[in-house]
Amino acid sequence: MKARASLAMLAGLLALATPPTAGAATFRVDDTGTYVSQPVTPMRWRQLAPGRAGDHTIEGRVAVALRLNLSPWLNRPARIYMSLAPTEGEQLIATWRTQGRLLPGTVRGGNRTLVFEGVVRDAFLQESIVLDLTADGRRVERAQSLQFFFEIEVSP
Numbered sequence: 428m429k430a431r432a433s434l435a436m437l438a439g440l441l442a443l444a445t446p447p448t449a450g451a452a453t454f455r456v457d458d459t460g461t462y463v464s465q466p467v468t469p470m471r472w473r474q475l476a477p478g479r480a481g482d483h484t485i486e487g488r489v490a491v492a493l494r495l496n497l498s499p500w501l502n503r504p505a506r507i508y509m510s511l512a513p514t515e516g517e518q519l520i521a522t523w524r525t526q527g528r529l530l531p532g533t534v535r536g537g538n539r540t541l542v543f544e545g546v547v548r549d550a551f552l553q554e555s556i557v558l559d560l561t562a563d564g565r566r567v568e569r570a571q572s573l574q575f576f577f578e579i580e581v582s583p
Contacts, residue, residue: 450582450583451506451580451581451582451583452580452581452582452583453578453579453580454499454578454579454581455576455577455578456495456496456497456507456576456577456578456579457495457496458493458494458495458496458576458577459494459496460494460495460496460551461491461492461493461494461495462491462492462494463489463490463491464489464490464491464492465489465490468487468488468489468560468573469487470485470486470487470560470562470564471485471486471487472484472485472564473485473486473561483563483564483565484561484562484563484564485561485562485563485564486559486560486561487559487560488557488558488559488560489557489558489560489573490555490556490557490558491555491556491557491558492553492554492555493529493552493553493554493555493556493577494551494552494553495507495551495552495553495577496550496551497547497549497550497551497552497579498550498551500547500579500581501547501548501549501550502546502547502548503546503547503581503582504545504546504547504581504582505543505544505545505546505547505579505580505581506541506543506544506579506580507529507541507542507543507544507552507577507578507579507580508539508540508541508542508577508578508579508580509523509529509532509534509539509540509542509575509576509577510534510538510539510575510576510577510578511534511535511536511537511538511539511573511574511575512536512537512574512575512576513536513537514536514562514573518535518536518562518563519535519536519560519561519562519573520533520534520535520536520560520561520562521533521534521558521559521560521573521575522558522559522561523556523557523558523559524556524557525542525554525555525556526554526555526556528543528552528553528554529542529543529552529554529556530542530543534575539578542577558573558575560573
């Protein structure tokens with residue numbers, strides 16, 4: 428690891444399956460229209476000189492234009508979750524702000540967070556979000572892929 432070197436995380440999308448919750452069917456949402464503003468997100472130390480007792484957090488930011496195809500679930504009550512795949516060697520945390528179509532929130536690598544609950548009224552949900560990424564810089568050894576995706580739960 429290089430102490431003051433800028434670390435990078437590759438932004439990308441990857442389909443991963445997680446087990447459905449009881450009583451609801453879970454599906455991966457088609458997000459092929461989603462656009463990530465930059466393919467490589469530089470991560471920087473929060474403190475200029477992290478020390479033994481200092482803050483070892485690295486952070487980065489990336490803008491994402493989401494386009495989720497919800498047409499198969501029109502006029503149905505649903506919950507939509509943003510999932511973040513685990514990253515190796517560290518616990519990545521993503522926090523985001525939205526423009527109101529989705530809920531703002533936080534998710535840790537390997538988990539998912541609710542971003543929408545209600546009746547699906549439009550075939551496509553479009554939203555701009557800004558992801559703020561943080562991790563423990565002592566555990567990041569190389570560039571890694573940022574893999575997030577969306578799942579929808581609908582009642583049978």
